[in-house]
Amino acid sequence: MASGHLFSQRFSYGVHALAYIASKPPGELTTLPELGDWLRSIWPQASETYLSSVVQRLARGRLLRSHRGIAGGYSLGRSANKISVRDVVDLLEGIRVTGCSLSLEDQCLVAGRCGIQQRLSGLEEKFLKSLASVSIRDLSEGVVVAAPRARKPS
DSSP, rough: OOOOOSSHHHHHHHHHHHHHHSSTTTOOOOOOHEEEEEHHHHTTTHHHHHHHHHHHHHTTSSEEEEEEEEEEEEEEESOOOGGGGGHHHHHHOOOOOSSSSSSSSSTTTTTOHHHHHHHHHHHHHHHHHHTOOOBHHHHHHOOOOOOOOOOOOO
């Protein structure tokens, strides 16, 4: 049985980016190249292009704040202890808990009468509540921020 594939790559990039930024001293901005270098230290095949699209979504969703200009970069959109893993899931995965997650149709024909759906719906709710209890601050405590390495010239 496969394990560790409950979350998407988008979510993984996003939660790592937020945790990295949260681990830095307050007021210190993070550039996309710096974030990309750090991510590749974990996953050598990480794509900075894909990271950029995820970071843009985080900024549009106000979990990150973009600072323009020569000394620009990214900072958290609010305090790390006020951003939950559930917030990241909601933004990047678009989880909806209304309706039946098992139905192949837009509407479940036996909604409210299906014991399987009722049981799984309860489990989904508990799972999402557990994600809401974990903050980006909690995750950032295990992040090691090394001094940035010089980038190779292109």
